[in-house]
Amino acid sequence: MPDPKFFISYSRKDSSFVLKLAKELRAVHVNVWLDQLDIIPEQRWDHSIQRAMSDCQGILIVLSPNSVISENVLDEMAYALDKNKIILTVLCRPCDIPYRLLRIQFVDFSSNYCTGFQQLHSYTPSSPQKPVEQPIKPINKLGKPIAAVRKVQITATVLGISLVLLFFYFIY
Structure with a gap:
């Protein structure tokens, strides 16, 4: 997917939630990059992730008890903050939110997925459906x-x- 808009950062333990979210965001024309959908066989995953993070305009961080202790998620969060990327946070399951993200409003999916999705979709720009x-x-x-x-x-x-x-x- 050329020119990713939002890189999705998450713990692999939350894959079922994240795959559903990514596919539904794409269905409504939100341009997201997800390792499980966008890294093809024979590509080095570390290079692909680095390229996607540098090319994206923002990062969507999926917060859960698993992700807040993941070194990869914390590294991706730090990179996004250091590069002044747009940061969207999604609360998948209640957890202790990392200190550097406390002042950023999150979208709560923990009690109702549909309500959370509608709220998130209203914050994310959609790709044009027809060529400009x-x-x-x-x-x-x-x-x-x-x-x-x-x-x-x-x-x-x-x-x-x-x-x-x-x-x-x-x-x-």
């Missing part, structure tokens, strides 16, 4: 962009003036 149209560039009668024609005209004018000046220089 390119702006129309003005063209001349020959079908060439006007800016390109002007550039050629200016170049020809400067060249012509230079030749005239050289001619008069050698004549007089």
Whole structure:
């Protein structure tokens, strides 16, 4: 998936919740990157994760008793904070939230998944469902962009003036 918007950070022990969440977010056109869905065989997972984290605009951290003690999740959280990434936190199950995330409002999925999903979806930008149209560039009668024609005209004018000046220089 090119240009991931949100990297999902989680504990593998919460895989069933995270896979469901990622697939449902994609279904409503939210661009997410998840290792289990986006790393293909033969790719080095550590390089893939590093590239996805640096390319993403934000990180979605799934909080649970398992994730708050995961070294990988804590490293990913620290990276996102240090790089000033957008941080969305999802409370999968009640837990002690890491100190560095305490001031960030979380979306609570622990009591009602559907309510949590609706709330999270309202905070995440969706990818456009249709391609964005390119702006129309003005063209001349020959079908060439006007800016390109002007550039050629200016170049020809400067060249012509230079030749005239050289001619008069050698004549007089």
